[in-house]
Amino acid sequence: MGKEIEETIGTFVRDRRKAGQMTQRELGELAGVGTRFVSELERGKPSVRLSVVKKVLAVFGKSLGIVDAPRQDEQP
């Protein structure tokens, strides 16, 4: 089935951060969040605050939006 949004966000953030040659600390400073949060976010921590996630995604020109829920019976 589809990846959870937390995993999607984590993967996205890590990929973009690496693509930009940034360390977690640098990204944290840019986003105005702590390094521990960046680490946990990238690893898919399930319960995070929307407002803090937004700050990180904003660094990459992204935000959150409402999308169709992934189907339960999807093919891998």
Add this chain to the structure above:
Amino acid sequence: MGKEIEETIGTFVRDRRKAGQMTQRELGELAGVGTRFVSELERGKPSVRLSVVKKVLAVFGKSLGIVDAPRQDEQP
């Protein structure tokens, strides 16, 4: 400029809830969250937990996803 995601979520949830003839309490029970949270979510509370928002959106077959950030200089 573009609506903030919190406002978008709030409006979406309220519209869909009304369309389904539900009260906030009924929606809360369906989603497994408190009525006060439903109220605050619908009114765009900025700092909410991703995991709890997901539970509410799931009732309507929706989830959250990464989208392009709304431009700052957009037309209304």
Add this chain to the structure above:
DNA sequence: CCTAAATCTTCCCGTTCGGGAATAATACTG
């Protein structure tokens, strides 16, 4: 209008998030 339902607000309060620092574990590089 008047009433009842629905929503909003406030309260107390347990839970947990997130910052910062320190430490451990992992990944790079020469």
Add this chain to the structure above:
DNA sequence: CAGTATTATTCCCGAACGGGAAGATTTAGG
């Protein structure tokens, strides 16, 4: 390998979330 940079984990702790209930306020109907 060794030595270092980066990342993960743990700790303490203040801040904030979210539940439930009670009380105000708004809305909807008759």
